[in-house]
Amino acid sequence: MxxxxxxxxxxxxxxxxxxxxxxxxxxxxxxxxxxxxxxxxxxxxxxxxxxxxxxxxxxxxxxxxxxxxxxxxxxxIGYMFQRDLLLDWRTVTQNVALGLEAQGTPRRAARAKAAELLPTYGLAGFESYYPCQLSGGMRQRAAFARTMSTxxxxxxxxxxxxxxxxxxxxxxxxxxxxxxxxxxxxxxxxxxxxxxxxxxxxxxxxxxxxxxxxxxxxxxxxxxxxxxxxxxxxxxxxxxxxxxxxxxxxx
Ligand SMILES: Nc1ncnc2c1ncn2[C@@H]1O[C@H](COP(=O)(O)OP(=O)(O)OP(=O)(O)O)[C@@H](O)[C@H]1O
Ligand SMILES: [Mg+2]
Structure with missing residues (x-):
């Protein structure tokens, strides 16, 4: 065989x-x-x-x-671009939830799951921050969390x-x-x-x-x-x- x-x-x-x-x-x-x-x-x-x-x-x-x-x-497929491409009008939680929402998770559940993931990526306490309020490394970690979430x-x-x-x-x-x-x-x-x-x-x-x-x-x-x-x-x-x-x- x-x-x-x-x-x-x-x-x-x-x-x-x-x-x-x-x-x-x-x-x-x-x-x-x-x-x-x-x-x-x-x-x-x-x-x-x-x-x-x-x-x-x-x-x-x-x-x-x-x-x-x-x-x-x-x-x-999860694609994390070289530029982080966070949406400026969404908070950290809402940005991380995007991947889950795109795959069909209802918005509320997606945001709850995203909030749960943030500590793993060193973003606890920054749930409600907007991308313009973050350091470069924090932006990158948010983009990474978004990619990994699904x-x-x-x-x-x-x-x-x-x-x-x-x-x-x-x-x-x-x-x-x-x-x-x-x-x-x-x-x-x-x-x-x-x-x-x-x-x-x-x-x-x-x-x-x-x-x-x-x-x-x-x-x-x-x-x-x-x-x-x-x-x-x-x-x-x-x-x-x-x-x-x-x-x-x-x-
Ligand atoms: N849309 C485009 N139009 C014209 N040239 C492009 C385009 N995209 C990439 N290039 C060119 O193709 C080459 C490869 O680009 P690419 O972004 O793939 O490099 P890279 O290896 O990712 O570089 P880096 O390590 O700096 O990110 C570069 O010379 C770049 O200028
Ligand atoms: Mg490149």
Missing amino acids: SATVAPAPVALDAVTVRFGDYTAVEDVSFEVPHGTFLSIVGPSGCGKSTLLNLVSGLGRPASGTVHNAILADGKR EPALLLLDEPFSALDYQTKLKLEAELLLVFRRSGGTALMVTHDIDEAVAVSDVVLVMSGRPGRIAAVHEVPFAATGLAPFEVREVEGFGHYVRTIWQEIES
Whole structure:
């Protein structure tokens, strides 16, 4: 009896993206198997956000194919953009409730659930604040809470922790992995932080720039240990992956 391998829910094949005459991404192919946490790292402008946009269905390639079975099946996708896109006229609670409301949870129940979630994201006490009254890190945490609230089948995260202090970042990495595992979903995250990519991912994809191409792909063993993100950074061999990826981005 031969084992059948389920096709990856997300797959890009020979994708090239152009903006006018400019080629932003060229001949990129990769798969994200079900249940996999894949991170993309690479220099600024190499096309990381462009790739997330393609996977989300918001962008289209000039050539090549983008396959997203989760989107095609109408399952839930959570997309946290690089800019937080909070609605200025909604409070923190109301912003976090948006994701739940969009998936059909009645408004009152959505807001109650959102209010319950806020302490986990360090936003207790700020329920009634408007985005203009928040720090950059608080805005980012509200956007993150909104994305995580529905425990989507596919998580698309564009530098979700870039505005956070180190300690908060480690706490939210742990929360991210908890929700990711509980939902049994698939995740695609863009980050500038190589440590973070190595700590939370099963696969790290390294891109080079101008035009953006895949420079290397690493299977990383640390997230699968189930250790907390701060513990995993102490595991032997962790630094080796970080240095290797660092050098690949430098060159
Ligand atoms: N809508 C657009 N129109 C024209 N050019 C664009 C558009 N979106 C992106 N680009 C260009 O495509 C390239 C890749 O952009 P992208 O935002 O994907 O980079 P990135 O890797 O996410 O960078 P960063 O790390 O700074 O967020 C950049 O040179 C950018 O100027
Ligand atoms: Mg970007």
